[in-house]
Amino acid sequence: MILVTNDDGIVAPGIKAMIEVAAAFDEVLVVAPDSPQSGQGHAITILDPLRLRKVDIMSGVTAYECSGTPADCVKLAKNILDPDKKIRLCISGINHGSNASINIIYSGTMSAAMEASLEGTPSIGFSLMDYKFDADFSGAKMVASQIIAQMLSQTKLPATLLNVNIPALPASEIKGIKVCRQGRGIWVEDYKVGIDPRGETYYWLSGKFESYEDPNDMTSDISALAMGYASVVPSHHDLTQYDVIKDLHFLENKLL
Amino acid sequence: MILVTNDDGIVAPGIKAMIEVAAAFDEVLVVAPDSPQSGQGHAITILDPLRLRKVDIMSGVTAYECSGTPADCVKLAKNILDPDKKIRLCISGINHGSNASINIIYSGTMSAAMEASLEGTPSIGFSLMDYKFDADFSGAKMVASQIIAQMLSQTKLPATLLNVNIPALPASEIKGIKVCRQGRGIWVEDYKVGIDPRGETYYWLSGKFESYEDPNDMTSDISALAMGYASVVPSHHDLTQYDVIKDLHFLENKLL
Numbered sequence A, B: 001m002i003l004v005t006n007d008d009g010i011v012a013p014g015i016k017a018m019i020e021v022a023a024a025f026d027e028v029l030v031v032a033p034d035s036p037q038s039g040q041g042h043a044i045t046i047l048d049p050l051r052l053r054k055v056d057i058m059s060g061v062t063a064y065e066c067s068g069t070p071a072d073c074v075k076l077a078k079n080i081l082d083p084d085k086k087i088r089l090c091i092s093g094i095n096h097g098s099n100a101s102i103n104i105i106y107s108g109t110m111s112a113a114m115e116a117s118l119e120g121t122p123s124i125g126f127s128l129m130d131y132k133f134d135a136d137f138s139g140a141k142m143v144a145s146q147i148i149a150q151m152l153s154q155t156k157l158p159a160t161l162l163n164v165n166i167p168a169l170p171a172s173e174i175k176g177i178k179v180c181r182q183g184r185g186i187w188v189e190d191y192k193v194g195i196d197p198r199g200e201t202y203y204w205l206s207g208k209f210e211s212y213e214d215p216n217d218m219t220s221d222i223s224a225l226a227m228g229y230a231s232v233v234p235s236h237h238d239l240t241q242y243d244v245i246k247d248l249h250f251l252e253n254k255l256l
Helices: A013-023 A070-079 A108-118 A138-152 A221-226 A242-252 B013-023 B070-079 B108-118 B138-152 B221-226 B242-252
Strands: A002-005 A028-033 A052-055 A062-066 A089-096 A123-128 A161-166 A177-179 A185-189 A192-195 A201-204 A207-211 A230-234 B002-005 B028-033 B052-055 B062-066 B089-096 B123-128 B161-166 B177-179 B185-189 B192-195 B201-204 B207-211 B230-234
Touching: A002 A013, A002 A070, A013 A028, A013 A089, A013 A138, A028 A070, A062 A070, A070 A108, A070 B185, A089 A108, A089 A138, A108 A123, A108 A161, A123 A138, A138 A161, A138 A177, A138 B242, A161 A221, A177 B242, A185 B070, A221 A230, A230 B242, A242 B138, A242 B177, A242 B230, B002 B013, B002 B070, B013 B028, B013 B089, B013 B138, B028 B070, B062 B070, B070 B108, B089 B108, B089 B138, B108 B123, B108 B161, B123 B138, B138 B161, B138 B177, B161 B221, B221 B230
Parallel strands: A002 A028, A002 A089, A028 A062, A089 A123, A123 A161, A177 A230, B002 B028, B002 B089, B028 B062, B089 B123, B123 B161, B177 B230
Antiparallel strands: A052 A062, A161 A230, A185 A207, A192 A201, B052 B062, B161 B230, B185 B207, B192 B201
């Protein structure tokens, strides 16, 4: 069985595209948020109870909407909806918008995928670099089908969490697939400041992505995408910065 | 200036302890959520406007409560409240509860710290391994003071994001400070299933942490904490799993 989830919510066109891809490979279980959850990062719901409601979104597919976050959807799918442990792959998306570079940190799509992988289920997040609701998912579906087929054909997986981004190009213009590292860059904020109808000041997040990469260095996802390739970044949940551990031993001085 | 934030909210005793530590070193700016945000991970608020309200929480300290997430607090502090770029360090906490091992992924405390660090501000998250509201923060304050003093005394910082966890012990019983890697472990869920007053089924997250570490391997934060040490893990926002990139080139086969 393949678990499908996303962060744009159960009615987003991107999850319909994802389900269509998954259904060609195996039985599909869909558990997705009942409302858009973009930017939710790895949020989980601790203080409130959660709901699951069975919904009819595609013939032959079992689907639930969930009142929680993308990571909650995965936890509930695995713990409540899959008692026989049939889920062998989790796919998340297809996200409306990029999750390349630093976007992975803020991404509900990728946190759902990471939640599955850290509990031992191989997982892939797919994102199309087009934020529009009515984006053309045909190129993304082609890339997703190919990657899922190749991962399912491996007897031993070298990685259990992949962050796949697909350029907003017609399928025929996507140059291929590149395995990359997470590119360096940040969002430079530009808050829109206004006065609400009650006279109170508000701040509304806006900003522009700034790449720190050399566009000719094809080892980063940012550069591969700019050249028209789909990018695959093997990712994980160990945030340790190993190379500086040795430089921090001065903190162990016994002043306590 | 030192920016202080947290995820337990502006009235949590832990942030009061954090402010007291910070105020011994420099001018302090506090921006913290107006309600508890535990488990918010790296969520940011995209779809809604945010509010900042000046509050009086400690004599001589400028403080704001924010309607957003911990990461939102840091973005607003840096972009709206610090036009002269005076913030030289961000400290987040003191969290009520552990952020060691996999907890970093779900942690609002650590996501606030990471948000500051990825925008170039050195940052430290502090967490006390005691979830109680009325926990004893004296040992945690001692550890935090020592680490902040040592980091501020460096001319060139070897790391810009530290995840510090402190055992729930009286100050005199904390054995020292260990620089560690993120320990391996996961939360094993045990959802509480019930029927709400309207007759609908709910699922409420509960679970138990399961360590994958050898307790005698003192290189992990889990083990150091179990031995009575405070743990310091240098962390970062590059989630690439570099060692498997070379094993994934089969995905680049030109099937497209």
